Amino acid sequence: MLSEICLPLGMARHDVAKLDELIKERIRIPKGSALFHLGDKAEAVFGIRSGSLKTQLEDAGGQVQITGFLLPGEIIGMDGLLENRQVSHAIALEDSEVCVIRIDEMDQLSQHIPVLHQQLRRLMSKEINRSHQLVMSLGSLRSEQRLAAFLINLSQRLATLGYSSSEFVLRMSREEIGNYLGLTLETVSRLFSRFAREGVLHIQQRQVHIVDMPTLRTLAGTDCG
Amino acid sequence: MLSEICLPLGMARHDVAKLDELIKERIRIPKGSALFHLGDKAEAVFGIRSGSLKTQLEDAGGQVQITGFLLPGEIIGMDGLLENRQVSHAIALEDSEVCVIRIDEMDQLSQHIPVLHQQLRRLMSKEINRSHQLVMSLGSLRSEQRLAAFLINLSQRLATLGYSSSEFVLRMSREEIGNYLGLTLETVSRLFSRFAREGVLHIQQRQVHIVDMPTLRTLAGTDCG
């Protein structure tokens, strides 16, 4: 059960039992505090059990760029495995809980469970793909398309978790959405207002209700030619 | 020697010998042709031995986004490991040669060379970081800063390969640079002209000579506060 949240992978059942040993350690992160900071030693990756987090880069000048919003079942911290140093900050958007997957322990365990490496590899590949999708969004979509695509993506991931795909609460601020999408908070706010005015969705603060998903997909501009 | 190009990792010498077995297969890719296309079966990743390639995503509407320019020593195709299907196109910018690293063979070999998994993991983490840097560039830099940062990055990677960091030939067109940086080819051209006018660099077609690296770093806006 834990392992299905932390490494939802499709492994043999008896392997999953061994895996449970690996990921028995958990950490609670209160809203607004950090799971790790840039520069921290990175000896593990973290599977999100509950809540949600953001990861953000910070350059020498203090400029921040959010690179992801992570939901339960997703893995955080894989970008730190290069030099065993975290290169980003991971901050909880709400009270959250993660399980700790120590890399050295995983390496030992995977001598008995060879597929384990494949699974982590797939998760890292997924992270690469996720980031490439964001690049595509930032590089070639206009503001309206970016926000629409963002909402659709969020909707789908929430649906996978068993939540409603049409009604949900944004855990992040307009400013955070804007930063993530390469827009200003004002632009995000205006777009929400416009989408609501056009009857595509209802929005009240952070409560979102997608009314017309087909039109939203059209706005995203990625469902046809 | 081959392995140092294909997996430049810092492994024990006797391990490297075994690794040579793994990566004995090579492929030559003529300029303009593809190493792989979107949808191809992905059973391997590829280490670039010589030349250079670009990777590009393509959405349902045919919209293209270049996600990377790859140089010798770098690995291509790691984004296809999620579903064993390529999710991008890899196209040679010049006549190039890659070595093939079959994933299943690598898994077998790494039972004898445990560090091998770590190395691939580090390379994948590096790819995640690379993509995140691009997100940062697209999300929070202005056109001038993006192109400056792009040139500095290219310069550093060429220096690592033993080439001059101040004089080199761009293997990609203005349009490709623009696509990669989320700009139009006209904007890229104008920026090159402006940089040259301001004495930061000389440019003649694709031949670049960086004259004033400190100023270029200032333009990139990432070297100080």
Next chain:
DNA sequence: CGTCTCCTTGAAGGCGATCAAGTTCAGTGG
């Protein structure tokens, strides 16, 4: 009830896109 944070909305301006000619250069064939 005041204060603070987050959000909304308006007005003005700038940066990069778009449209439109020219220019350079490598390759081709007369």
Next chain:
DNA sequence: CCACTGAACTTGATCGCCTTCAAGGAGACG
């Protein structure tokens, strides 16, 4: 050798999207 051709690049003029600046509104919490 040189004109022809087409692709890649440069440069200019105009336009529009998004940012910036500014002010006001909505909740949350002491």
